[in-house]
Amino acid sequence: MSFIEAKNLSVGYEKEVVAENxxxxxxxxxxxxxxxxxxxxxxxxxxxxxxxxxxxxxxxRIGAEGKGKEIGYLxxxxxxxxxxxxxxxxxxxxxxxxxxxxxPFYNKEEKREAEVNMERMGISELxxxxxxxxxxxxQQRVLLARALCAAGDLLLLDEPVSGLDxxxxxxxxxxxxxxxxxxxxxxxxxHDIGAAIRYASHILHIGETIFFGTKEExxxxxxxxxxxxxxxxSREEKTDxxxxxxxx
Amino acid sequence: MITKLFYxxxxxxxxxxxxxxxxxxxxxxxxxxxxxxxxxxxxxxxLSHVAFGAIAIASVLKLSxxxxxxxxxxxxxxxxxxxxxxxxxxxxxxxxxxxxVGALAFGYLxxxxxxxxxxxxxxxxxxxxxxxxxxxxxxxxxxxxxxxSVVVITLFILFYNKIFAVTFDExxxxxxxxxxxxxxxxxxxxxxxxxxxxxxxxxxxxxxxLVIFPALSAMRLFxxxxxxxxxxxILSVVCALTGILTSILAGTPVGSTxxxxxxxxxxxxxxxxxxxxxxx
Numbered sequence: 248m249s250f251i252e253a254k255n256l257s258v259g260y261e262k263e264v265v266a267e268n269x270x271x272x273x274x275x276x277x278x279x280x281x282x283x284x285x286x287x288x289x290x291x292x293x294x295x296x297x298x299x300x301x302x303x304x305x306x307x308r309i310g311a312e313g314k315g316k317e318i319g320y321l322x323x324x325x326x327x328x329x330x331x332x333x334x335x336x337x338x339x340x341x342x343x344x345x346x347x348x349x350x351p352f353y354n355k356e357e358k359r360e361a362e363v364n365m366e367r368m369g370i371s372e373l374x375x376x377x378x379x380x381x382x383x384x385x386q387q388r389v390l391l392a393r394a395l396c397a398a399g400d401l402l403l404l405d406e407p408v409s410g411l412d413x414x415x416x417x418x419x420x421x422x423x424x425x426x427x428x429x430x431x432x433x434x435x436x437x438h439d440i441g442a443a444i445r446y447a448s449h450i451l452h453i454g455e456t457i458f459f460g461t462k463e464e465x466x467x468x469x470x471x472x473x474x475x476x477x478x479x480x481s482r483e484e485k486t487d488x489x490x491x492x493x494x495x
Numbered sequence: 496m497i498t499k500l501f502y503x504x505x506x507x508x509x510x511x512x513x514x515x516x517x518x519x520x521x522x523x524x525x526x527x528x529x530x531x532x533x534x535x536x537x538x539x540x541x542l543s544h545v546a547f548g549a550i551a552i553a554s555v556l557k558l559s560x561x562x563x564x565x566x567x568x569x570x571x572x573x574x575x576x577x578x579x580x581x582x583x584x585x586x587x588x589x590x591x592x593x594x595x596v597g598a599l600a601f602g603y604l605x606x607x608x609x610x611x612x613x614x615x616x617x618x619x620x621x622x623x624x625x626x627x628x629x630x631x632x633x634x635x636x637x638x639x640x641x642x643x644s645v646v647v648i649t650l651f652i653l654f655y656n657k658i659f660a661v662t663f664d665e666x667x668x669x670x671x672x673x674x675x676x677x678x679x680x681x682x683x684x685x686x687x688x689x690x691x692x693x694x695x696x697x698x699x700x701x702x703x704x705l706v707i708f709p710a711l712s713a714m715r716l717f718x719x720x721x722x723x724x725x726x727x728x729i730l731s732v733v734c735a736l737t738g739i740l741t742s743i744l745a746g747t748p749v750g751s752t753x754x755x756x757x758x759x760x761x762x763x764x765x766x767x768x769x770x771x772x773x774x775x
Binding site for chain 2: 351375377380
C-alpha cells in the first residue's frame with residue numbers, strides 16, 4: 248500500500264480551483280519532486296497534503312499501516328522567524344510537539360532522539376546557538392532536524408534551497424539525498440527542475456497539463472521536454488551563476 | 496528613607512499593593528515574548544480598551560465586584576479578535592483598532608450618561624491610568640488576583656513548550672497535526688485574564704507597556720526562548736517593585752511610575768546590548 252495516494256484531486260482556495268485532476272501515488276522510499284511554474288498550484292497542493300487546507304474535490308489518503316501518518320514539514324522561512332530568540336535545541340525539540348500530546352515536557356528519549364537528529368544534520372555544535380545568528384544553510388538544517396523529529400519516515404520540503412548560495416544548495420541536496428537513501432520518503436516542492444531531474448525518482452508536474460511518473464518517463468513526456476526547454480532558454484538569457492546546471 | 500518605607504510597609508493596603516503588583520508584573524511579562532514575536536503586541540492594547548468599556552458598564556450597573564463582568568467580556572473579545580485575525584474581510588489590525596476605539600468611546604459615553612459620581616473625570620482617569628486604585632484593594636481583590644495569577648503561571652508552565660512551538664511556527668504545528676488553533680485560543684484567554692488583572696495596577700492605557708517592555712528588553716540581551724522568558728519575568732518584577740516603592744515614597748501615580756521604570760530598564764538593556772556587540 249502506498250504512503251500517499253491522490254485521485255482526481257482538485258486544490259484551491261475557497262471556491263477558486265488552482266489545479267485540478269491531480270492523481271499520483273507515493274511509495275515508501277520514493278523521492279517525489281513537485282515542479283511547475285509560479286502560480287501553478289504547487290504550494291496549494293502542498294498545503295492540502297499537510298492538511299492545512301481541504302481538497303476541493305477528489306480523494307487523498309495519507310499514511311499506510313502505521314507508517315507515514317505524520318509528515319515532517321520543512322516550511323519556507325517566515326518573517327517572524329528571522330529574528331526569533333530561540334536556541335537551536337529548543338527549535339529541534341519542538342518537532343516532538345505532536346508526540347507529546349498533552350504531556351507538558353519532553354522526555355529523555357525525545358531529547359536523545361533530538362541529539363541524534365542534530366548529529367545527522369551536522370549541527371550538534373550549534374545546539375546552544377541562537378537561531379537568528381545562523382547562516383541560511385544552517386537554519387535550513389535546524390528546521391530539517393525538527394522535521395525529522397516530527398516524522399521519521401516522510402518529509403515534505405517546501406523550496407528547501409531558496410535563498411541559499413550554490414555551494415550550500417549543493418550540500419543541502421546531498422543531505423536530502425542521503426536521507427532518502429536511509430529510506431526516508433521525500434516529497435520536495437521546487438522550481439529547480441535541474442535538481443529535480445538529478446535527484447528525484449518521480450516527478451509530478453503541475454501546470455496546464457498534469458504529469459505524474461518516473462523521472463525517465465518525464466524526460467520523454469511533452470510536458471518535460473517543453474518545460475526543460477523553457478527553463479534552459481530563460482537560464483541562458485539570464486546567464487546567472489547560480490550553479491545548478493542541468494544533467495539532463 | 497528606609498525607615499519611612501518600613502513604616503509604610505506596616506499598613507495592610509501597602510502590603511496588598513506590593514503582593515498584587517509583583518504577581519501582576521510576573522504574569523504580564525510571561526506572555527509578552529509570545530505577543531511581541533507573533534506580532535500581537537497590539538492585541539493587548541485593544542483588549543485593555545475593551546476592559547475599560549466593560550468597567551464603565553460595571554460601574555453603571557453598580558456591581559459590587561466589577562471583575563465578574565469585566566473578565567468574561569474581555570475573554571470573549573480576545574477570542575473574537577483572534578478569530579478575526581485569521582479569515583475575515585476586516586484584517587486583524589484594523590479589527591483591533593475598531594474594537595478598541597469603539598469600546599473606549601462607548602465606555603466614556605456610558606460613564607458620562609449614567610454615572611452618579613460627582614467626580615467623573617477622576618473616575619475615568621483612574622480607570623485609564625490606574626492611579627491609586629491599587630492602594631485601595633480589598634482582601635477579596637487580593638485573593639482573586641492571587642488565584643488568577645496562580646492559574647496563569649501554572650497554565651504557562653504546563654503549556655510552555657506548546658506556546659513556544661505555536662509562536663515559532665504555527666503552520667508546522669498544524670501540519671504535524673497538533674491543535675494549534677486551540678493553543679492560540681489558550682494564549683488569547685490567558686492574555687485576557689492578565690489584562691483584567693493588570694488594570695488594577697497600571698490602568699487600561701498602560702497595560703501594553705507592562706506586557707511588551709520586559710519582553711523587548713530581554714530580547715535585546717538574550718538569545719534563547721527560555722532565557723528571554725525568565726529574564727523578562729525577573730525584570731518585570733524588579734521594575735514593578737521599584738515602581739511601587741518609588742511611588743509610595745515620592746507620592747507619584749503607581750501605574751505610570753512602574754511603566755516609567757520599565758522604559759528606563761529597556762533603555763539600559765539597549766545600551767548594554769550595544770556595548771556587548773561593540774566588544775564582540
